[in-house]
Amino acid sequence: MRDTDSIAIIGGGPAGALAGSILAQCGKNVLLFDEKLAWEKPCGGGITYKALQQYPFLADAGAQSNPIENCELISPSGQKVRFHMQHPVAIFSRRELNGLMLERARQAGAKVHHERVNRVSRVNGEWQLVAAEREYRASYVLFAAGARNPFRSQFLSPISASDLMVTAGYFIPGRGSLMQIQFLKGITGYIWVFPRADHVSAGIAGKMGELPTIELRRILEKWLEENGYRLQGARFYSHILPSLRAQSFVTLEVSGDGWAMIGDSAGLVDPITGEGLYYALRSAELCAEALLAGRPQEYCASLEEEVLPELRLAARISRRFYAGQIFGDSVLEKMISLTASSATFRELMSDLFAGIQGYRDLRSRLYGILPTVMAEGLAGTLRRPWFDKGGLAGDPVVE
Ligand SMILES: Cc1cc2nc3c(=O)[nH]c(=O)nc-3n(C[C@H](O)[C@H](O)[C@H](O)COP(=O)(O)OP(=O)(O)OC[C@H]3O[C@@H](n4cnc5c(N)ncnc54)[C@H](O)[C@@H]3O)c2cc1C
Known part of the structure; x- marks a missing residue:
């Protein structure tokens, strides 16, 4: 890759926006595309202390996040415990988080395009990106298009249903200071209530194929009603979440000649907790560092060294955690x-x-x-x- 060559990033969520800001900061010509820019992506928005330490600009976000110190866990049989978390979890609205990260990318010099990329192809060693209005060229493409990554099938086999979770949830008007997690009988997943600065994100996640989304939604609605949450004025959401099995992590491919995938696009989510934000950010950082060093292939080695052993182990013990x-x-x-x-x-x-x-x-x-x-x-x-x-x-x- 020559220094003047441009790097196209498809997706301006946490992964794409962080990669964009690191690369642009170091003088790379970055074209960053997002079809929605800052939007309320279906998510809990919980960011751990570990992520806040690694990315201090998130810890400094102030009123944009809600620091939560108390957590209530509820077992499938109804046992409850509340405990104080020594290190608060920062809960962000995704519109705020994405907005903050896209602004950092813009300020670092990335050219942020509010456009959907419809097609990507390689012609004479150069990438052609076809968007609604016009075409773009780049020498390297980073796919950061999230869990529904429509470009995956061009390079890899589709993610199997057994490697996905389905989620359903509501953005509920109101405020709170208690994070709640309810585990459920027969569901590899849980209900969560994450209070944000100006509303609450409550949702349910389960392995794809276990229960249809409509049934998960019914379970969530019943639980919310029984626990005093009113859905008046609430907005429903539903999305998929990568939750790779151990063998899928073993055969995981995240890059090839002139391209790489980061964040949810690459399947980098903790299969037990569903935590993906930290891994979106860290994979973006590792990939950007490899590109800046002029050795893109080192991205895989860094993931293998730091990220994948943890995620693979989580995948191995997930079943024991939920059903053991x-x-x-x-x-x-x-x-x-x-x-x-x-x-x-x-x-x-x-x-x-x-x-x-x-x-x-x-x-x-x-x-x-x-x-x-x-x-x-x-x-x-x-x-x-x-x-x-x-x-x-x-x-x-x-x-
Ligand atoms: C319901 C739910 C709750 C969750 N809760 C948490 C949580 O509390 N904590 C946590 O750590 N993780 C959570 N996650 C996981 C977390 O949301 C993801 O891991 C994280 O958003 C991944 O970031 P990303 O940048 O890889 O992808 P995304 O955030 O999905 O961003 C992808 C971006 O690409 C854009 N895009 C897609 N296709 C195109 C295209 N063709 N052209 C242009 N733009 C495109 C989209 O508009 C989007 O902005 C949750 C996930 C779900 C579904």
Whole structure:
């Protein structure tokens, strides 16, 4: 790639916009296309502490995000626990987040086009991009078009339904300060309520093929009604989310001659939590760094070194997390009862929500804290005579 050559980025979500700003900042000629620019993309909008540390401009976004310190977890049987997160999760409206990131790209010198790219082809080693109004040329193309990436089939086989989640949700007028997560029987996914600065994003996610979207929507609506949320004035949304199986991560392809995919386009989402924003940003950064070094092929190696081992492991343990058993109980029930009964376990949960506890060293940390967790659980049981009668359904709130 010559320095004067242009790099086309299709998609101006977090992945495309960050790649655009890094590349333009370093003098590359960047053409960034988004058909909607800043829009309320279906999303929870939750950004972990780990991502805020890595991308401080997000931590500095101030009123554009809502820092949430308290989380309520609800098990499939209805056990509830609220706990304080040591590092708040910043919840963004996606219109705000995308707007902020596109503005950074613009200021760095990227040419931002409010256009849909309809077709991409390679002619004599150069890319031709066909948009509604006109055609563009580029020497390299970055696909950042999200989970529905329409260009994938030109290079790779389509993402299988078993590698996707379906989601349904509502943007609900109102404000809040409690993040809620309800796990569900028989669904590989959960209901979430993420309060943003000026509204709430509430939704449900499940593996594609498990339940039709209409059924997920019905479950969500019932839950929202039972939990005091009114849908008057709310706006419905639905979208897909990559949730790759372990074997799909093994054979994952994200780049080729003159092109690369980043973010959701590449399938880079945590298959347990659905967290994709951090991976969209990090993959964009790694890809941009490889392009700036003049060694685009190093993007794959960087992903392999830093990102994929974590995501592959998440994919391997996802089934056990949602449907497995431990100590004679389901993993989800046990996780919530331990969160209620043990301060040490709550610390672990807080670190998981902050993104600073990875999956790879989770097992060794769990083994290390197990005796303390058990002792704290036992001490709590002895202190609370009601425990035997009512179980944990009494909604313990712990700090
Ligand atoms: C319901 C739901 C809830 C989620 N909640 C969270 C959460 O709380 N936290 C989290 O970390 N992750 C969450 N995710 C995942 C997160 O939304 C994605 O991982 C993230 O948006 C990926 O960023 P991206 O830039 O790769 O893609 P996107 O954000 O999807 O951006 C792609 C962009 O490409 C544009 N585009 C597409 N095709 C074209 C075209 N042909 N021409 C021009 N432009 C085009 C689109 O307009 C869009 O702006 C959630 C996902 C869903 C579906």
